[in-house]
Structures are given as C-alpha cells and as structure tokens.
Amino acid sequence: MRQSLFTRFRGGIAATFFLSMSLQAMCQPVAINIVDVAGDLQLTQKGFEAFKAKYPNLVSNITYTNAPAPQLPGKIKAMQAAGRSDIDLVLTGTDALAAGIEQKLWIRLLPDNGTAFPGALDKYAPGPRKMQDLAQGFGLEVAYMPAGPLIEYNPAKVSDPPRTPDQLLQWCKAHPNKLIYARPANSGPGRTFLMGLPYVLGDKDPKDPTNGWDKTWAFLRQLNDCIPYYPGGTSAVMKELGEGTRDMTVTVTGWDINPRALGIVPADFRVQAFDNMTWVNDAHYMVIPKGVPKEKLDVIYKLMNFMLEPAQQAMTYDDGYFYPGPAIKGVTVEQATAHSQEVLKKYGRPEYAKLLADRPHVLPLSAEAMVAAFQKWDREVGSQKNR
Structure with missing residues (x-):
C-alpha cells in the first residue's frame, strides 16, 4: 500500500510538473x-x-x-x-x-x-x-x-490637362514617353486606373474584365503605343515624375499627397479628374x-x-x-x-472634398475578376513592350 501511495504521489508530482511546463511554454x-x-x-x-x-x-x-x-x-x-x-x-x-x-x-x-x-x-x-x-x-x-483614378501632372509642362480618356490619349500621342504608369498587379494607382476606365468609357459591364471591357482594352492598347515602359511599382513612377523624366501619370489621393509631402514630387504638381469619373475605392x-x-x-x-x-x-x-x-x-x-x-493641411487638396461628395463610389473588382484583369493586362498590354 505504501509503495502504491508513493507511486501515485510521485506520478502526481510528475504530472503537475509537466502540466506546469506546458502552461509555461504556452504562455x-x-x-x-x-x-x-x-x-x-x-x-x-x-x-x-x-x-x-x-x-x-x-x-x-x-x-x-x-x-x-x-x-x-x-x-x-x-x-x-x-x-x-x-x-x-x-x-x-x-x-x-x-x-x-x-x-x-x-x-x-x-x-x-x-x-x-x-x-x-x-x-x-x-x-x-x-x-x-x-x-x-x-x-x-x-x-x-477613396482612391481614384486621377491624373497627376507637371503644370509647367502641361497647360491643359486631359479631362477625358480621349484627351489623355491625344496628349500622350503628342508627347510620347512623357506619360507613364506602373503595372496594375503591383500598383494601387495602376489598378485603380485599370478598374476606373470601364466606368469613364461606358463599357457594358465594368465588373467583368473578360467579357465587358471592350472599350477599355482597346483604349489601353492604343495608349500603349506612346508609353515607354511599365515600372514594377508606383515608387519608380513618382521618382521619374519628380525628376522631370515624365510629365504625367495616373494617381490616387494618397499617392498624390504623400510623395509631395516627402519631397519626391514637387509640391506644386497638380491633379485632374476625368469629367465623369467614378471613384474606385x-x-x-x-x-x-x-x-x-x-x-x-x-x-x-x-x-x-x-x-x-x-x-x-x-x-x-x-x-x-x-x-x-x-x-x-x-x-x-x-x-x-x-x-x-500639418502635412494634410499643407499638401492636401481642397478640391477632394467636393469630388468625393459629388462623384459616385464603387467597390473594386471581386477577387476572381481582379486576377483575370491583371492577367489580361499583363498578356495584352504590358507584354507588348517586350516584343
């Protein structure tokens, strides 16, 4: 009986010890x-x-x-x-x-x-x-x-900023290599531009990049002819814009304000919205x-x-x-x-409040549709620069 009690006592101590160690490990x-x-x-x-x-x-x-x-x-x-x-x-x-x-x-x-x-x-x-x-x-x-799409430009080089996609295309053709935007799959402004165009252009289904964006894909293929290349991210775009290599890009509210606040883009650069824009949040x-x-x-x-x-x-x-x-x-x-x-007071845009209130807002594409849009852009727009 003593041995049995001792064994149980020893086993209880061991169990308590291991439980304590386990709790300690968990914590x-x-x-x-x-x-x-x-x-x-x-x-x-x-x-x-x-x-x-x-x-x-x-x-x-x-x-x-x-x-x-x-x-x-x-x-x-x-x-x-x-x-x-x-x-x-x-x-x-x-x-x-x-x-x-x-x-x-x-x-x-x-x-x-x-x-x-x-x-x-x-x-x-x-x-x-x-x-x-x-x-x-x-x-x-x-x-x-509430992102965009918006056009950002150097006012010293662009006196009459485009207010429609057709005006953007005509400006780009008249000033080759001066408009640039980043690959949409890795750029907030790039994908907002991509998803916002179907609304501005009046495509039949802005939520269906595969079957509903005929006008958008045709427009982007035309625009492709006067764009030098597509950087892998927005930071490279803003650097080129700020250095004067490019005169215009697509942007969103944050990518307009922040690079100017950081001194990457001159503070006096301006933005323009399309006349009939829809905000893609x-x-x-x-x-x-x-x-x-x-x-x-x-x-x-x-x-x-x-x-x-x-x-x-x-x-x-x-x-x-x-x-x-x-x-x-x-x-x-x-x-x-x-x-x-202080930053927002100095570099924010008073016109954003009115634009945000006056223009409609929509959600971005669904996960499946967004992946399809990125793949189609990579295949039919971005890859053409490598040919």
Whole structure:
C-alpha cells in the first residue's frame, strides 16, 4: 500500500510538473513575422510597436519585411507545400488579397473564428464596411482610401490637362514617353486606373474584365503605343515624375499627397479628374496564411483587434499616404498626430472634398475578376513592350 501511495504521489508530482511546463511554454511570448506588400507599414508599424510595448508577455519581437505583391502568393504556396510557416501576418491591398483568396492561401477569419473578433464588422464606417466585404471573411480591413483614378501632372509642362480618356490619349500621342504608369498587379494607382476606365468609357459591364471591357482594352492598347515602359511599382513612377523624366501619370489621393509631402514630387504638381469619373475605392487588409501555429494565432488575433482601436486607426492618417486612412467609425483628423495634421493641411487638396461628395463610389473588382484583369493586362498590354 505504501509503495502504491508513493507511486501515485510521485506520478502526481510528475504530472503537475509537466502540466506546469506546458502552461509555461504556452504562455511564452511569441515572435511575429509581418510581411507588407502594400506599403501599409507606413501607416501601421507604430501601431504594431505599440502592441508589442503594451503586451511584452505576448510578443517577444516583431520583424517586418517588404515584398512585391505579385511574388508573395507563390512564395506562400511553396512554404505551405513544404509544411513551413515563416510568415505570420500579411498586410496587403486588394491585389494579393484577391490572389490569395483564389489560391486558398489565407485562414478564413469570419465567420469561422468570429468569437476572436467580437463586433469587428460593426466598427467600420459605411465606405470601409463595403470594402470589408471584398475580403470574403479572409482578412480584416485596417486602412481605407477613396482612391481614384486621377491624373497627376507637371503644370509647367502641361497647360491643359486631359479631362477625358480621349484627351489623355491625344496628349500622350503628342508627347510620347512623357506619360507613364506602373503595372496594375503591383500598383494601387495602376489598378485603380485599370478598374476606373470601364466606368469613364461606358463599357457594358465594368465588373467583368473578360467579357465587358471592350472599350477599355482597346483604349489601353492604343495608349500603349506612346508609353515607354511599365515600372514594377508606383515608387519608380513618382521618382521619374519628380525628376522631370515624365510629365504625367495616373494617381490616387494618397499617392498624390504623400510623395509631395516627402519631397519626391514637387509640391506644386497638380491633379485632374476625368469629367465623369467614378471613384474606385481601395483598402489595406490584414490576412493570415494557413499553417500559422495555434499559439501564435491567439496573439495575432488580439493584435488585429488592437489595430482596429481608435488610437491605432488615427495613426493611419500618417503623411497622407493612404488618404484619409482610418477604416472605423468616428476617427477624425483631429485625433491624428500634430505632424499628420500639418502635412494634410499643407499638401492636401481642397478640391477632394467636393469630388468625393459629388462623384459616385464603387467597390473594386471581386477577387476572381481582379486576377483575370491583371492577367489580361499583363498578356495584352504590358507584354507588348517586350516584343
């Protein structure tokens, strides 16, 4: 009997010890690897760092990596096939979001893990709430921008900016190599221009790039003849515009304000909207690749909720990069930092308020349609420069 009791006592101690060790392991802070394919860290990195500072018991370190949107889905797919999870959270625009949904790369957050995000959908303002639907539950929107399309130009070189696509085409033909825009699959302004044209041109179905964009594809093929090449990202476009190599490009509100605030593009450069423009709105999302371990998921879910709090959302006003920025209700520019307020006062456009109020707004293409549009543009427009 003594031996039996001793054995049980010893076994109980062992079980308690291993349970304690397991709980301790579960409670260890985790390192989180965030990959940004949208330039979103400019808006959110301070928020992520605030989470790390507030919860040192949850997060030991956060690493940040920037990557091109078109390459990310293939990289994640290869990692998942190898049973690895090197990326814990992705910050993406509608481009890689769409590609990842199509290739089934992301964890479905809502409604599958709805208890981890109580009331999240109710936090969004009306415009951002519609953009959240594009994620199909696979991501949470973290920043919002009524984007464009807009034309940006050097007023010293362009005295009469185009107000219609036909005027843009005629200007381009008269000034070859002076108009440029980036590949839509890796450029917010590029894809906003691509998705906005069917509305301006009156195509039969602006939501169907395969069968409904006859006028758009014909226009882009004509425009192709006077464009020198298509950079892989918007930053290269703005650099050439600012240096004077090009006189005109397509843009969106944030890519107009921010490069001028940073001194990349001269402050006096101007924008022009098409006469009958429709705003194609844009957003940034937080998505999680499949394969992230459970002990990290619980922390990442908490982090995502944290980023939807007013204090972190106010940070997204930043330097106008994704103007205005906040996605949730009730966050005003008065809650932004003094620096952000000063930048927007100096480099913002008074005419945006009227344009945003007067012109209609639409969602970008669905994930499947957006991928189809990118592929068709690459095949029928961009690739022609290599022939």
